[in-house]
Amino acid sequence: MTSPSLHPFDLFGIDTLLNDEERDIRDTVRAMSDRDLRPHVADWFERGSIPARELAAQLGELGVLGMHLQGYGCAGTSAVAYGLACLELEAVDSGLRSLVSVQGSLAMYAIWKYGSREQKERWLPGMAAGRFIGCFGLTEPDAGSDPGAMRTHARRDGGDWVLNGTKMWITNGSVADIAVVWARTDDGVRGFLVPAGTPGFTAHDIRHKVSLRASVTSELVLEDVRLPADAVLPGARGLSGPLGCLNEARFGIVFGAVGAARDCLETALAYAADRTVFDRPLAGFQLTQQKLADMTLELGKGMLLALQLGRLKDAGRITPERISLGKLNNVREALEIARQCRTLLGANGITLEYPVIRHANNLESVLTYEGTSEVHTLVIGRSVTGVPAFR
Known part of the structure; x- marks a missing residue:
């Protein structure tokens, strides 16, 4: 003899801990994920590639890119609502949640938190809409858990900055329009905005992964990359x-x-x-x-x-x-x-x-x-x- 089954979350009364807006956002992201992402993710994983541009546009239209940030086209939701969106995306695949969190909580957040007004106005609205993709260059081949050991460095040359170094395991790297790159300087660790196509800046996809295959993972190489003075994030100094x-x-x-x-x-x-x-x-x-x-x-x-x-x-x-x-x-x-x-x-x-x-x-x-x-x-x-x- 059987009895009606409960969802695991029902045993904990999870829905009673959420307000109407949080439930609505969760349900909206779940519906989009089930309709547009879940039917394709196994194939993306098997092929080891995703339609990153198309996905960014869809996720931007949904409003989840930088959704917890205020202004500049961002929704300004609660942290809980953002977390629930991440939950629904990762219920489909960790790689899809990674695309969103690297875009919104790393690249966009760095510009939103530490950038100048001009940098914010230049990049954030397009990133929130999914027109621009961002990546976050911190990890290096020999500096993961100890970011203080980074070797990427930037030196002043007149009014410009010149960057040299390598970043590794960078989500969104080869499809990014803008990279937030952290480098050692005489004034401590600083963040730089490096647009795609800047001479000396290249990104190469990392192949042969058996994990996070529905995600773009790249190596960033900077060889005498020259940037103007206004490429530095003015509000960030040190680790x-x-x-x-x-x-x-x-x-x-x-x-x-x-x-x-x-x-x-x-x-x-x-x-x-x-x-x-x-x-x-x-x-x-x-x-x-x-x-x-x-x-x-x-x-x-x-x-x-x-x-x-x-x-x-x-x-x-x-x-x-x-x-x-x-x-x-x-x-x-x-x-x-x-x-x-x-x-x-x-x-x-x-x-x-x-x-x-x-x-x-x-x-x-x-x-x-x-x-x-x-x-x-x-x-x-x-x-x-x-x-x-x-x-």
Whole structure:
């Protein structure tokens, strides 16, 4: 005898924690994602390419690019609403959420937070509309978790700046119209706006990925790139500039990882209900229900954590340590949920007919980028002990 089933979020009453505007934004992004993105994402993943320009235009029309920023064509939504949009996009694929978060929380946020009025007016409206794509050049081949070790440098030459260096693992890099590039100078780390096509500036796609294949990932090379004085972001000096941008993007990951995990669990629940094993549904076995119950618990806890951090951010009380809590927990648990769901699907779990292995592969990258689990562990450890253990 069976009884009506509940969605995992219903057990936690998640909808009761959202206001009407947040639910409307979530539902709008979900509908667009299901209609325009989900039918194609497995093919994009398999081919290792996406129609980035077309997607940027669609996402700009939807209003999710820089949606949490104020002015310059941005919607100015709450942090929670932005997080819910990231959740729905990553429920389709982490690469699609990456496109949006790099555009809005890294490239656009850097210009919005640290740029001059002229820089904001020049770039932000077009980026919000999806006419311009941006990327964020911080990570280097030998400087990931330790951005202070960057080798890219900029020197003054008369009234100009001349940049040399290499950036690695840059989302949107080869399709970007504008790159925010961080470089070492005699005045500390500074941010520069480097338009595509600037002499000496090239971007090359990174091939042979088995993760984040529905995403553009590039290497940026700067060889005597000459920029005018007004290319520098005037409001950013030192590593606090790029690290402030990373905290914005990490916040989106806190919600996004929940979306990937939700999609895996929904897939496993539907599969377990339909799959017959030993003349009964797979969902009717105790070991199966233990896995599903454990995953439901961790998914709901991750969602509650994300919402709490969103409320704190909207109240101006978010801190880097709190974002580290969310990124560490939610990505780690989402990856474990994806792996467990793969076991429930058996051999079917390794095909792109189902989204589970794709999410699992993507989450392996999400676990590492924008702060590895080890780095976030040490951030939390420093917070609760007062003793730094990075070196």
